[in-house]
Amino acid sequence: MQWTSLAALALVAPSHALIRFGCSQLVVDRLDPLVNPGSNPSPHLHQILGGNSFQPSMKPVEHDLAKLSTCTSCQPSEDFSNYWTAALYFRSRNGTFKRVPQKGNAGFEGQNGGMTVYYMQNQLADYQQKAKVQSFKPGFRMLIGDPAADTKAKADKFPQLTYTCLQDMSTRFPETKNFPTKPCPAGIMVNLRFPTCWDGVNLDSPDHISHMAYPASGNFESQGPCPASHPVRMPQVMYEVIFETKDFNAKADWPTDNTQPFVWSFGDGTGYGNHGDYVFGWKDDSLQKIMDEACYVNCKSMKTQSMDAMNACAIKNVVDEDIGDKDWIAEIPGAPPMKLQAADGSV
Template sequence: MKSSTLIAALGAVVPIKALLRFGCSELTVQRLDPLVNPGVSPSPHLHQIIGGNSFNISMDPATHDLAALSTCTTCQFSEDFSNYWTAVLFYRARNGSFKRVPQIAQSGMEGTKGGGMVVYYMSDALFDTAQKSKVTAFKPGFRMLVGDASVTSRDGARKFRQLSYTCMDNQGSRTPETIDFPKTPCKLGIMANHRFPTCWDGKNVDSPNHQDHVAYPESGTFESGGPCPATHPVKIPQLMLETVWDTSSFNDKQDFADGHQPFVWSTADQTGFSSHADYLFGWKADSLQKAMDGHTYVSAPMLKTQSITEQNKCSVKDMVGENFDGWLDKLPGDNMIM
């Protein structure tokens, strides 16, 4: 079990190349997706977004410097104006109605608006004292997508390594991981884990499908020190997102009878295989590269930080004007269950 407590304890005795772990408050929850559906309002399904307040409907790729466009960020490191987002989880009652599942902040990050997410950037395998690789921080304008909102099968999901769920008994739960929704009630909640590819072609900051300019290691994983393929030779930081969905109020055992479960993504996927996440890089100047080169562990003294109270003050306006609180007869966007 790799709980946050264990991470903190081992960090005191194990030399780490570089690891950032920090919380980000909710920026907004809206049906917008400026990466896959730029300029479209509303987008096909609902997202929960964190990061810099330059987030908007279009996010023109010709405008590279999100840090210059943002005046605040919901993230602990105040030089990170990136945007990160995922789909939203809903509970589907037996009468067919839906209710949005709230998010919960992780231990030590209580008070984070909307529960938010925890973000990781790693330069090496966690706790690996032998690996000596250097990572190249993302460049201005860099963006990528991991996962596929249309996938509803195990075979389809296998293309994307290390997208998983953890059924949490407590805040320290990190195992076991599954690639589809848990089939039993989770005492605390469901953690959705999004690990992005860690190899880059070294040229393009984006690609038509927002995926081809990055790749997974040729063999093994980033954590095991797997080499990058020749087509994507540049090692980039391991970016990982953790979102904890507070399912504790929806644990009626009848909802889990016969191998079924009651949760559905805002994409209308009830399998969990469509899990996906989007990333738009927006760190100020070379702050991320300095952190990755700095042999730091979590705290990153070379970076500026802000309090949770300050994070919570950052937001963007409602650009869609859609109400999704309380019980709904249908999912936002009228998405039909796959």
């Protein structure tokens, strides 16, 4: 798989790497070893990608993803990290639910669901990638977003969590903080960009966020400086998750109560609770070597595997329940309380 078209107009050689790759679906299960370690089941459903050593409890010191995993659903064959987000549901007129599947991005056709993952020094449009970053360390983990957020003010605490209503697979703007309120012809793309400044000490924190921070001024795109409390510049991890809504775009199927029909697996129909989780698991210093290479997307030091190998890496569900992949279900797994959004965007 090649993505040379992204750099076709570049005239200056990059200084460091930016990588973009696909990850197929590993499993969709009600587990969360970061927020609810050991819980079986966890409160809500997630779609999970990456190394196949994923399990209900993954203690940082004891669970070395790169050593315990025997395969990965991601394109880089040395990336055994785990990436996960909540699952998405469509709420029908009669109140039943069906899970909305994910699909591969442009260039990743044939991928089994999943998402696109980025690691970058500077913003995506900056071909030169001049900044120097330090790779994450074994045992590092973080999350971004708050599933309890139910207003734009609360969601704005995390400025780089957004939605794009895809008119076609090349659509990237505009981005919104709440769910799209009209049908999206090519699907709904969920964008998650993680903070990039590390405190240099803690591989995790009680809230899984505080050991990371946004730039002290400006933002990642403007190369704002890291705050003194979090001085170490790390790669920005970014997820693009595309939910295939083609089977749910007919307005005749939407609820009659003036609410938009898409609901996160934790009951959020506003979209403000958008969040994602990350547990680092690259083998040895493979990520740092890639980040130090002068390359843009196609990096010689990134060992890759075939789409078939990505799709073949999967694990069995731990939680035995109907998640609404085939038949309509009466309630979302875990039966979370609903927070709905009107078709005009109000809550």
